[in-house]
Structure formats: C-alpha cells, structure tokens
Amino acid sequence: xxxxxxxxxxxxxxxxxxxxxxxxxxxxxxxxxxxxxxxxxxxxxxxxxxxxxxxxxxxxxxxxxxxxxxxxxxxxxxxxxxxxxxxxxxxxxxxxxxxxxxxxxxxxxxxxxxxxx
Amino acid sequence: xxxxxxxxxxxxxxxxxxxxxxxxxxxxxxxxxxxxxxxxxxxxxxxxxxxxxxxxxxxxxxxxxxxxxxxxxxxxxxxxxxxxxxxxxxxxxxxxxxxxxxxxxxxxxxxxxx
Numbered sequence: 366x367x368x369x370x371x372x373x374x375x376x377x378x379x380x381x382x383x384x385x386x387x388x389x390x391x392x393x394x395x396x397x398x399x400x401x402x403x404x405x406x407x408x409x410x411x412x413x414x415x416x417x418x419x420x421x422x423x424x425x426x427x428x429x430x431x432x433x434x435x436x437x438x439x440x441x442x443x444x445x446x447x448x449x450x451x452x453x454x455x456x457x458x459x460x461x462x463x464x465x466x467x468x469x470x471x472x473x474x475x476x477x478x479x480x481x482x
Numbered sequence: 483x484x485x486x487x488x489x490x491x492x493x494x495x496x497x498x499x500x501x502x503x504x505x506x507x508x509x510x511x512x513x514x515x516x517x518x519x520x521x522x523x524x525x526x527x528x529x530x531x532x533x534x535x536x537x538x539x540x541x542x543x544x545x546x547x548x549x550x551x552x553x554x555x556x557x558x559x560x561x562x563x564x565x566x567x568x569x570x571x572x573x574x575x576x577x578x579x580x581x582x583x584x585x586x587x588x589x590x591x592x593x594x595x596x
Contacts, residue, residue: 408588468585472526
C-alpha cells in the first residue's frame with residue numbers, strides 16, 4: 366500500500382522552460398511535505414518543504430504547491446536548468462497541531478527529471 | 483563540513499553471510515534513521531534511533547538489526563542476507579525527533595548479494 370505516489374517515472378524539459386513534478390498521497394494524517402533531489406551516487410538532498418497550513422512555499426526557482434483537499438502537491442522549477450537533472454522524491458510525514466513534523470518520512474518512488482540544453 | 487558518512491559505499495556479501503553497514507555523523511544530531519531503497523522504488527524506513535531509544539517499523543524483517551553505540555555512529559546488521567535484501571541502504575540524521583528541519587542523508591551503501 367503506497368501512501369505517497371509519484372505517477373510520472375520521468376519528465377523531460379527544455380532548458381529555460383518550467384518543470385512540474387507531481388505527487389499524490391492517500392494518508393489524510395500527512396501534514397508536512399518535502400521534496401528531495403538526488404544525483405547519481407549521492408544521497409538525497411533537501412530542496413523545499415511545506416506545511417499543510419500553507420498552500421504555497423517558494424524558494425528561488427523552486428515553488429511547492431499543496432492542495433490538501435485533493436491530496437496533491439507539485440513542485441515547479443522555473444526556469445529549468447541542465448543542472449536540475451536528477452531524481453526528485455516527494456516525502457510526507459504526520460505533524461502535530463502546530464505543524465511540527467513527527468519526523469518519520471514516507472517517500473514516493475521518485476521522478477527522473479532531464480533538462481535538455 | 484558537517485556530514486553523514488556511510489561506509490562502505492559498495493558491499494558485496496554471500497547469501498546468508500552476516501553483514502554490517504556503518505553510518506557516522508559529525509552533525510551531533512539526536513536522531514538517526516535507516517532506509518532501504520530497492521531499484522526504482524521509494525526509500526522505505528526500516529528503523530530509527532532517538533538518542534538511544536530504538537524504534538522499529540512494524541514491517542521491518544527480524545533479519546535486520548541496528549546498534550547505536552554513541553551519538554556519532556549507527557550500524558545496520560543483516561543477520562542472514564537473502565537475495566531480496568540487495569538494495570541501497572541510506573542513513574539519515576535529524577537534530578530533533580519532532581522537527582521541521584529536514585533530514586540529512588549520507589550517500590548510501592549499495593549492497594549486493596551473491
């Protein structure tokens with residue numbers, strides 16, 4: 366039973382265009398969400414997060430949108446750069462009423478993003 | 483630089499032969515996690531330590547054990563590896579048990595079973 370799903374195994378985008386990576390979840394107890402980026406032969410590195418009390422969080426070229434009623438979040442990268450080519454993992458955790466994560470993460474299976482020059 | 487270091491990066495063992503994977507951290511974080519990631523699948527949490535308090539996930543096989551002798555080190559022991567245990571094993575740390583600070587990951591150990 367996969368509680369976090371990234372239904373697109375791969376995405377190919379032209380440099381300078383927008384990349385949109387999607388993630389769906391089924392556990393209504395999830396209240397804190399993160400995106401990690403992973404290069405080959407390296408561990409995942411944190412990219413951006415969002416608490417369920419927000420519907421958008423932005424950090425430079427990266428924006429995460431959360432639609433809690435649809436149990437869906439997306440990561441937008443604008444503009445996309447060749448260095449963004451990596452595997453992107455969506456992750457979720459339960460949180461307390463104040464929005465603090467309980468720490469244990471459930472991951473999606475990842476989307477391979479390729480940005481072509 | 484403060485880091486999470488996993489050794490070895492690649493480990494080959496024989497079917498049924500015990501193997502130990504190592505993780506060390508210089509971040510002085512209280513929490514250490516072990517994840518298993520099979521090919522093209524999501525990383526799956528096996529267990530975590532909050533300080534010396536061991537927390538096993540309900541579906542982690544008994545074949546998998548862990549030790550944390552001090553804050554800096556954590557070990558993953560696989561008592562009798564089967565072919566299905568071939569995977570990437572990721573160690574991660576977090577400063578606090580309940581925190582919005584993201585987990586820091588090592589580069590992983592890829593385990594192969596002959």
